[in-house]
Amino acid sequence: xxxxxxxxxxxxxxxxxxxxxxxxxxxxxxxxxxxxxxxxxxxxxxxxxxxxxxxxxxxxxxxxxxxxxxxxxxxxxxxxxxxxxxxxxxxxxxxxxxxxxxxxx
Numbered sequence: 238x239x240x241x242x243x244x245x246x247x248x249x250x251x252x253x254x255x256x257x258x259x260x261x262x263x264x265x266x267x268x269x270x271x272x273x274x275x276x277x278x279x280x281x282x283x284x285x286x287x288x289x290x291x292x293x294x295x296x297x298x299x300x301x302x303x304x305x306x307x308x309x310x311x312x313x314x315x316x317x318x319x320x321x322x323x324x325x326x327x328x329x330x331x332x333x334x335x336x337x338x339x340x341x342x
Contacts, residue, residue: 241331244268247298247306250325254332262342264334267291267307305337313338 242260243253244267252259252268263269270289277283293310296302302309308318315338323335329342 244271247296247301249306249335251307251336252332252334253325254329254334258329258332262329262332262340264328264332264339264342265307265336266311266313266338266340268334269340305335311338 240256241253242256243250244259244263244265245251246267252263252265259268260272263272266289270291273286273288277286291310292312296306296309303322304320305311305314305318305323308314311318317337321337323337325333325335328334328339
């Protein structure tokens, strides 16, 4: 129903791309976790697949943490993530992501 998809975290777009590209190759751990939560229509594949789990509690939107908004729950977070908020950057034609430690394409 759409051609382009965006993932938001605490009110900010953190990844956006054409639908097929984003679903096939998410670059942020948060986007990958969101996509892994989508149920598959095939019960056998659904039981066999691995889901990304996020540890910890989401931050309070009234008190957004310094640095990357996702760093308290991100398995790849580093000191850089705690200090600096990543900016959206083009990682492939039409695919933008804001992450200091992106997933491999």
